[in-house]
Amino acid sequence: MTQKFTCETLPLHSTASNTKFEIDVWRYTHPDATKTVYLQGGIHGIELTGIPVVYEFIKEIEKHQLAYNFICVPLSNPMGMDSQIMGVQTGYNNIHTNQQNCYNWNRITNLKDEPNQEGSWIRTLLELADPANIILDLHTAGVETVPHIYSHVTEKKYAEGLGIPHILTWNNSSYSFADTQHQLGKIALTFELSSSRVLLKEWVEDSLKYLRRFFGILPKTKGSTIWQVERQLKKWYSPKGGVICWNIDAGDSVLDGDVIATLYTRQERVLLKSPYKGVLLLKNPSHAPHERQELAKFLVE
Ligand SMILES: [Zn+2]
Incomplete structure (x- = not known):
């Protein structure tokens, strides 16, 4: 059969x-x-x-x-x-x-x-x-x-x-x-x-x-690493509007304070630091974020 x-x-x-x-x-x-x-x-x-x-x-x-x-x-x-x-x-x-x-x-x-x-x-x-x-x-x-x-x-x-x-x-x-x-x-x-x-x-x-x-x-x-969504999945938002250029890849581990991207605004070049210790889970599509637009998601230790 x-x-x-x-x-x-x-x-x-x-x-x-x-x-x-x-x-x-x-x-x-x-x-x-x-x-x-x-x-x-x-x-x-x-x-x-x-x-x-x-x-x-x-x-x-x-x-x-x-x-x-x-x-x-x-x-x-x-x-x-x-x-x-x-x-x-x-x-x-x-x-x-x-x-x-x-x-x-x-x-x-x-x-x-x-x-x-x-x-x-x-x-x-x-x-x-x-x-x-x-x-x-x-x-x-x-x-x-x-x-x-x-x-x-x-x-x-x-x-x-x-x-x-x-x-x-x-x-x-x-x-x-x-x-x-x-x-x-x-x-x-x-x-x-x-x-x-x-x-x-x-x-x-x-x-x-x-x-x-x-x-x-x-x-x-x-x-596999196990994470808890409600406690450890965190969104990250752009502090200002501009054009973002990432220094790290999705899946990379980061420490709190690591410089992970450069944001070019009309006034200045801003070095963006990781707000978390953990893993960069994903990047959002826009590389020209508005102020407070979601940039990425992290898994946070
Ligand atoms: Zn889907």
Whole structure:
């Protein structure tokens, strides 16, 4: 007995010109499976790495005949994916058809009963994930990041050993897809595989290794650091407006007071010092920040 495979295309809605938005669902059922996995990429339209990772991993599900049932949605948000301005992906929020509050595509599970576009879309994904016990939601972060993974504090054992350097454990749930799935009693992990908006072959290869370790195709590894989101994840804001040039890379360790960037303002050249001892988790996209615009996120010791 081997796996059974189906591919289904679900309609979402149509545009003014009657172009259809649809999502493809790839399902594998294994006769010996006791658990069902929901594997999703692309919920944020600026986050590309997870999409080829799901397409590539689908081949490994078949090759290794993994004894799980799988529900795979490589491209879960076609509206986000098709949002770009002058060649730059912009689909982190719904800026196209929602004129009032530009919903973050990954903070709207509370809208699942609404008759609007966001409600209908997120309801479709939640219903797809309904049979699953394990939710793996593939994201990316920042203009530059070190790979990390979000898990509920009680589920960090599932995030350990995958080769992802930083595990960010949380207590307080949001209306994100994975947090909502955790609240339904499932194992739910949000992978932040790489930087956003661009795509490198090595990021796809590294990300596939994380999934292989999760499913036992590769042995687990050591070396993840565990952090507590509410206490140790800190945002950093620009003290003035200007143009910023970084001295350090995402993933670098810093000490309090290290000079980590230069900000060129209209009046002067300002050496920006690290406000924390810890790790630079990610840089935000703008290199021309306004005063008080978020520059980066740190993991703080
Ligand atoms: Zn995301």
